[in-house]
Amino acid sequence: MPDQAILVRTFVDLADNLVDDFDVVDLLSLLADRSVAALDVAAAGVMLAAPSGALQVVASSSDAMRTLELFELQADEGPCVDAYRSGEPVVNIDLAAAAARWPSFAPRAVRGGFASVHSLPMRHRKRTLGAVNLLRSEATPLADDDVHAAQALADIATIAIVQHQLAIDARILNDQLAAALNSRVVIEQAKGKIAQSAHLDMDQAFQSLRAHARNHNLRLAELAGRIADGTIDPRSIASPRPAGGASRPS
Numbered sequence: 001m002p003d004q005a006i007l008v009r010t011f012v013d014l015a016d017n018l019v020d021d022f023d024v025v026d027l028l029s030l031l032a033d034r035s036v037a038a039l040d041v042a043a044a045g046v047m048l049a050a051p052s053g054a055l056q057v058v059a060s061s062s063d064a065m066r067t068l069e070l071f072e073l074q075a076d077e078g079p080c081v082d083a084y085r086s087g088e089p090v091v092n093i094d095l096a097a098a099a100a101r102w103p104s105f106a107p108r109a110v111r112g113g114f115a116s117v118h119s120l121p122m123r124h125r126k127r128t129l130g131a132v133n134l135l136r137s138e139a140t141p142l143a144d145d146d147v148h149a150a151q152a153l154a155d156i157a158t159i160a161i162v163q164h165q166l167a168i169d170a171r172i173l174n175d176q177l178a179a180a181l182n183s184r185v186v187i188e189q190a191k192g193k194i195a196q197s198a199h200l201d202m203d204q205a206f207q208s209l210r211a212h213a214r215n216h217n218l219r220l221a222e223l224a225g226r227i228a229d230g231t232i233d234p235r236s237i238a239s240p241r242p243a244g245g246a247s248r249p250s
Contacts, residue, residue, distance in 0.1 A: 006034060023213075023220055024048075024058070024177070024180040025059065025184070025220050025221065026219075026220055027157060028058045028157065031046055032044040032045055032046050032060055032065075033061055035061070036061045038149065039142075040136065040143065040146050041134040041135060041136050041150075042135055042136055042137045043134075043135045044061045044132065044133060044135070045068075045069045045133040046059040046060075046122075046130060046131075046132050046133070046157075047080045047133070048122070048129060049084065050177065050178060051177055057184070063202035063203055065133075068108065068114075068135075075104035078105035078117075079102075079117045080130075083120060084121060087121050087128045089121065090118065091147055092142055093118070095110050095114055095115055095116060096110060109135065113137055114137060115136060115138050116135070116136045118142050122161075124162045129158055129161060129162070131154075132153075186221060186224045186228050187220060189227075190223070190225075191205040193227055193228070194227065194234040194238045197234040197238055198235060198238030208237055208238045209224065209227075212237040223237075
């Protein structure tokens with residue numbers, strides 16, 4: 001059963017973006033993180049289509065998940081690719097039995113410790129913007145309540161993006177979506193600097209980056225750019241690694 005308290009808080013946080021300007025990367029990072037916290041899944045990621053129509057990884061609940069999703073795009077096969085192209089959910093797929101369907105992705109996911117996968121389209125009417133990837137460490141089916149909740153989270157994030165798109169010119173929209181996708185490069189550079197300066201892993205570095213951006217009313221890409229170009233010392237925003245090892249992102 002999904003965690004109802006986290007679901008309610010997530011719906012409120014996502015709905016807040018229906019009426020306010022928002023950061024696309026931060027919105028989808030929230031979607032990935034809360035999917036893991038609220039649902040019976042081990043990892044989550046979000047792919048969004050660029051103006052050209054090509055999928056790109058925008059958010060992941062962990063760096064390991066991001067690596068797997070990048071491999072999925074490189075192989076041009078996997079659940080997110082199928083969900084995006086068909087506009088239909090791909091759920092309860094046993095990865096150990098999916099080698100015929102995804103000969104490259106399925107074995108790679110199994111080696112990563114995952115046993116089943118579920119991907120839900122980010123679809124508004126006839127247009128599909130991207131897809132949400134959910135992976136589990138067990139091969140047992142994901143409960144219907146979790147599937148419905150996951151699709152609802154994906155739907156409200158999609159509506160937030162579409163609502164924002166309707167308010168701006170199509171040309172500006174394409175530039176903004178492209179910038180959001182391109183900002184991932186700068187964000188990865190900033191994560192690396194933060195991780196190195198404070199001896200954090202990449203997941204902790206990203207959480208520090210997001211927390212500082214929110215606390216100082218900065219966009220992720222803006223803050224990451226300042227760290228990448230040396231304007232901001234990464235040590236000034238990084239928190240030391242907690243005693244006993246890495247903590248799980250919330």
